[in-house]
Amino acid sequence: MDFFKLAALRQSVRQFKNEAPSRNEILQILEAGRLAPSAVNYQPWQIVVADAPHLRQQLWEAYPRDWFKAAPVVLVICGNHTEAWKRGADQKDHCDIDAAILTDHLSLMAASIGIGSCWVCNFNPEKVREALQLPEHMEPMVLLPLGYPATPLEAGEKRRKPLEEIVFHNGLSRSY
Numbered sequence: 001m002d003f004f005k006l007a008a009l010r011q012s013v014r015q016f017k018n019e020a021p022s023r024n025e026i027l028q029i030l031e032a033g034r035l036a037p038s039a040v041n042y043q044p045w046q047i048v049v050a051d052a053p054h055l056r057q058q059l060w061e062a063y064p065r066d067w068f069k070a071a072p073v074v075l076v077i078c079g080n081h082t083e084a085w086k087r088g089a090d091q092k093d094h095c096d097i098d099a100a101i102l103t104d105h106l107s108l109m110a111a112s113i114g115i116g117s118c119w120v121c122n123f124n125p126e127k128v129r130e131a132l133q134l135p136e137h138m139e140p141m142v143l144l145p146l147g148y149p150a151t152p153l154e155a156g157e158k159r160r161k162p163l164e165e166i167v168f169h170n171g172l173s174r175s176y
Contacts, residue, residue, distance in 0.1 A: 028109060068143075
């Protein structure tokens with residue numbers, strides 16, 4: 001699939017069919033995530049596949065939205081701060097950046113095989129931590145619900161700023 005078509009196809013899906021993606025489809029999505037780049041290739045992440053009803057219920061309690069409860073699978077992207085690269089000049093921890101790149105790979109792969117997803121970051125991390133029994137150095141960063149969309153994915157217009165508002169040439173004073 002053409003990358004621009006895939007980028008247009010990927011969207012936030014909040015209505016799912018009552019059918020879970022197959023194990024093979026989930027493995028394809030996870031493999032795409034495994035291939036994601038990270039700072040110094042440290043790969044400071046773990047992914048929990050949550051498809052058990054009791055665990056999905058606990059995740060719903062961390063993000064209590066009706067649409068979220070209907071997702072048959074939730075990938076929980078966790079960042080491992082003890083493994084993340086820290087920039088030498090200021091010790092900036094790149095775990096968040098690496099987790100975002102990973103999540104993007106996961107969501108793009110899902111869209112490429114007709115599975116919907118939606119980045120969820122507005123959740124109660126302590127409830128997720130408790131549900132998954134995460135150690136202190138592991139941070140739940142993204143909940144990524146997966147499922148077959150109630151309506152098929154279609155490439156469409158996205159509300160995005162024009163290039164001249166976000167791209168500059170040799171400094172912020174001149175548009176590219």
